[in-house]
Amino acid sequence: MRRSHLGQIARAFVQWFDSEYFDPATVSDGRDxxxxxxxRTLPFVIxxxxxxxxxxxxxxxxxxxxxxxxYLVRMFAITGIYHRYFAHRTFRTSRWAQFMxxxxxxxxxxxxxxxxxxxxxNHHRESDTQxxxxxxxxxxxxxxxxxxxxxxRYYATHYPRIQDFARFPELIWLNRFDKAAPAAxxxxxxxxxxxxxxxxxxxxxxxxQLFVWGFIxxxxxxxxxxxxxxxxxxxxxxxxxxxxxxxxxxFLLALITLGEGWHNNHHQHMxxxxxxxxxxxxxxxxxxxxxxxxTGIIWDLKPVPAKAYDPAEQLPAKRxxx
Ligand SMILES: [Zn+2]
Ligand SMILES: [Zn+2]
Numbered sequence: 001m002r003r004s005h006l007g008q009i010a011r012a013f014v015q016w017f018d019s020e021y022f023d024p025a026t027v028s029d030g031r032d033x034x035x036x037x038x039x040r041t042l043p044f045v046i047x048x049x050x051x052x053x054x055x056x057x058x059x060x061x062x063x064x065x066x067x068x069x070x071y072l073v074r075m076f077a078i079t080g081i082y083h084r085y086f087a088h089r090t091f092r093t094s095r096w097a098q099f100m101x102x103x104x105x106x107x108x109x110x111x112x113x114x115x116x117x118x119x120x121x122n123h124h125r126e127s128d129t130q131x132x133x134x135x136x137x138x139x140x141x142x143x144x145x146x147x148x149x150x151x152x153r154y155y156a157t158h159y160p161r162i163q164d165f166a167r168f169p170e171l172i173w174l175n176r177f178d179k180a181a182p183a184a185x186x187x188x189x190x191x192x193x194x195x196x197x198x199x200x201x202x203x204x205x206x207x208x209q210l211f212v213w214g215f216i217x218x219x220x221x222x223x224x225x226x227x228x229x230x231x232x233x234x235x236x237x238x239x240x241x242x243x244x245x246x247x248x249x250x251f252l253l254a255l256i257t258l259g260e261g262w263h264n265n266h267h268q269h270m271x272x273x274x275x276x277x278x279x280x281x282x283x284x285x286x287x288x289x290x291x292x293x294x295t296g297i298i299w300d301l302k303p304v305p306a307k308a309y310d311p312a313e314q315l316p317a318k319r320x321x322x
Contacts, residue, residue, distance in 0.1 A: 008039060009039060012037070012039035012040045012042070015040055015155075016040070016042075016043055016179065017177065018176060018177065019111070019112065019115070019155070019176055019177070019178050019179075020156075020157070020175075020176045032152055033151065033152045033153040034152070034153055035151060036147065036150040036151055037150065037151065037152050037155065038150075040150075040155065041150040043179070044150070047216060047219060047220055047223075048220055050216040050220075051212075051216055051217050053208075053212045053216065054212055054213065054217065057206065057208045057209040057212045057213075058204075059209070059213065060203055060205045060209060061203075062196070062203050062204075062210075063193075063205050063209050063210050063212075063213035063214065064213060066189070066210060066213060066214040067213040067214055067217050067218040067221075068218075070185075070214055070215075070218045070219075070222075071218045071221060071222050071225075072258070073104070074104070074105075074107060074108040074218075074219075074222055075108075075222060075225065075226070075257060075258050076258055076284075076288055077101070077104040077105040077107070077108055078105060078108050078110060078222075078226055079257060079258055079259060079260050079285040080285045080288060080289050081101040081102065081104065081105040081113070082108075082110070082116045082117060082120075083117075083120065083260070084273055084285065084289070085098075085101065086102070086113045086114070086116065086117035086162075086165060087116070087117040087120040087121055088270050088271060089164070089271075090273040090301065090302045091289065091293070091298045091299065091300055091301045091302065092298065092299055092300040093297060093299070094297075095168070097297050097298070098168070098171075099168075099170050099171070099174075102170075102171055102174055103174065103181055106178060106180070106181035106182070107181040107182055107184075107185045108219070108222060108226075109182040109219050109223070110222075110223065110226065111149075111175075111178045112171075112174055112176065112178040113165070113171060113174065114157050114159070114162045114165055114166060114171060114172070114175040115157040115175055115178070117162055117165070118157055118158040118161040118162040119133055119149075119154065119158065121161045121162070122158060122161060123230075124267070124270055127244070127245035127247065127267060128234065128245035128246050128247075133148050133149075133154055134148040134149075134230040134231070135234065135245075135246075136230075136231050136232075136234050136235050136246075137234060137235075137245075141231050141235070144230050144231040144234070145224075145227045145228070145230060146227060148230075157175060182215070182219070185215060186215040189210045189211045189214040189215050190207040190210065190211040191207065192207075192210060193205050193206055193207035193208070193209060193210025193211060193214075194206065194207030196210070225256045225257055226257065226260075228253050228256070229253065229261070229263060232250065232253060233248055233253055233260070233261060233263035234246045234247055234248065234263070235248065236248060236250060237249050237250030237253070237261070237263070237264070238250075238264070239264050239315060240264055240265060240268070240277075240315060241264055241265070241267070241268035241313065241314060241315065242315055243264060243267040243268050245267060247263045247264045247267040248264050249261065249262050249263060249264045249265060249281070250263070251281075251282075254276065254281065254282055254283065255282065258283075258284040258285045259276055259282070259284055259285040259286055260275065260285070262275040262276045262277070262281050262283065265281070265308070268313075269308050271302055272302045272303060272304045272305065273289055273301040273302050274301075274303070274304050277304050277308055
């Protein structure tokens with residue numbers, strides 16, 4: 001018994017660093033696939049507890065500004081890159097830029113790009129049925145928000161669903177060692193903070209302070225803001241289209257997620273780059289992608305199809321409002 005416990009701990013430890021380390025106990029044992037794997041998810045728990053360190057390291061304007069900036073940049077990476085590029089292929093880019101974008105997305109600590117996009121494609125295929133990995137209608141708020149991806153069933157990347165990107169070895173590597181980019185970001189923040197502490201003490205920042213705010217706090221808030229789209233955006237908001245699932249449009253969620261809150265729009269037309277279909281549906285990710293397209297870094301942005309504006313396609317209440 002004790003030996004098997006030690007084995008579990010050793011296995012989880014390897015899996016913290018190598019997400020694709022084969023784990024026969026959780027892959028073949030059908031009994032526990034829907035249980036939370038607490039050992040494996042320990043880094044995520046520690047991330048949350050780490051937020052309490054703000055009481056120990058204090059704060060400085062530069063540390064808080066760094067946390068906000070890294071939230072915004074990485075939220076864009078999740079919505080513009082993981083979601084609108086890898087999951088839905090709503091624009092095209094070069095292989096070099098694709099890797100740099102994937103690296104930026106991976107620094108968000110929401111696992112690898114192939115893992116993220118493959119599970120998200122499953123969400124659209126099975127939306128709000130029992131096969132949906134994170135339906136609040138089927139499984140409740142907590143599981144759709146945070147519980148689902150902690151379960152053994154969802155640790156593996158569903159490669160058959162993401163074969164188009166799985167042919168790039170650099171993406172496979174980044175996906176397998178999904179802690180590498182977040183770890184590099186955390187270390188860089190610590191080193192920059194320590195350097196500023198020596199060279200510009202008037203800023204009041206330290207290495208640990210910049211690490212705690214810029215990485216720990218920023219990453220935790222970023223996670224929960226992103227997760228509202230899996231949970232709240234299928235519960236609270238209005239519906240313009242009869243999508244056959246519970247997806248909603250929600251202005252507040254669109255603000256905090258830079259455009260993802262137009263989730264009912266997105267479930268109806270998941271292939272277009274833009275998710276806010278009208279000028280008042282603020283979609284900051286789309287505006288940034290449009291700017292990037294003018295520089296030539298990305299191209300072939302997919303437009304909102306004309307039928308999205310067809311009154312016959314919209315639900316009656318929304319047709320009158322629009
Ligand atoms: Zn959804
Ligand atoms: Zn989607």
